[in-house]
Amino acid sequence: MSPGPARVVEVDPARLDRWIDGFTQRHGQPERSPGADPQAVPFVLSAPDGAVAEVLAWAPGAVDLPARLGLVLVRRGGYAVGLADGDRLTDHHCGTRYVQSRTAAGGWSQQRFARRRGNQADALVERVIEQAADRLLTPRRPRADGLVVGGDKALVRQVLQASVLGRITDLPRREFYDLPDPRLKVLQETLRRGRATRISIAEPEPA
Structure with a gap:
């Protein structure tokens, strides 16, 4: 049976083995490629019933989860x-x-509004750059291994x-571009998601 459309799930790294056990219980003992090295990422699990799960690398250029992460979140509300x-x-x-929202006004008022809105956005960006440089950089190297x-x-x-941020970029x-206005709770949740193991899973569609 061929698998249906793929979806991506996010799994706590500490729970990956448990997730694989659950996948095995639902779909049967899968074949693993490449090889059976439990530390090898990415890898693919192909189950007897046609289900396929691909455990993805953390990000392009990084197979493993970086030990230290820098986080930079910005929206017009914070x-x-x-x-x-x-x-x-x-x-x-x-x-x-x-940073003001867009307006439907036209003419001179629209131009003046656009300049003011642009200035507000520029000030926000400059503030974020300052904070990122202060917290994520040392004089010689980044404090983080991933961003x-x-x-x-x-x-x-x-x-x-x-x-100034060239060494971290x-x-x-x-x-993650699906976030609400950044607050501490959002930052903590984004850290959780940023550390998660991503798995692309396609399961057989019901007959």
């Missing part, structure tokens, strides 16, 4: 920057900066274009 050692935040800062970013894609791109990276 920002959060953090440094984590394993599953624990060791340093973080969350803040708010007001997790999220929020507003355009604002994140502006932050990462800053020359080359780190292996995960991206």
Whole structure:
């Protein structure tokens, strides 16, 4: 039986073996490729009933989960920057900066509004750059081994274009653009997701 559409699940690294046991119980003893090395990532599990689960690498350029993660989250309602050692935040800062929403007004008012809105966004980006440089960089090297970013894609791109952050923007990276306004709780949840093992699973569709 051929598998149906694939979906991606996020599993705590400490629970990966338990997840594989559950996959085996549901679908039968799978074949594992390449090889049977439990530390080899990525790998694929192909079950007798046609189910396929691919345990993915952490990110392009990083097979394993980095020991230390830097986090940079920014949306128009605020920002959060953090440094984590394993599953624990060791340093973080969350803040708010007001950036006006778009308006339907036209003419001169629209132009003046656009300039003001652009200035607010620039100020937000500069603040995030300062916080990221302070918390994620030493004078010689990054404090993190991997980077997790999220929020507003355009604002994140502006932050990462800053020359002062060049040493962290080359780190292996995960991206999350489905986040609400960054607060401490959002930062903690993004750290959990950033550390998770991603598995692409396709299961047989019911007959």
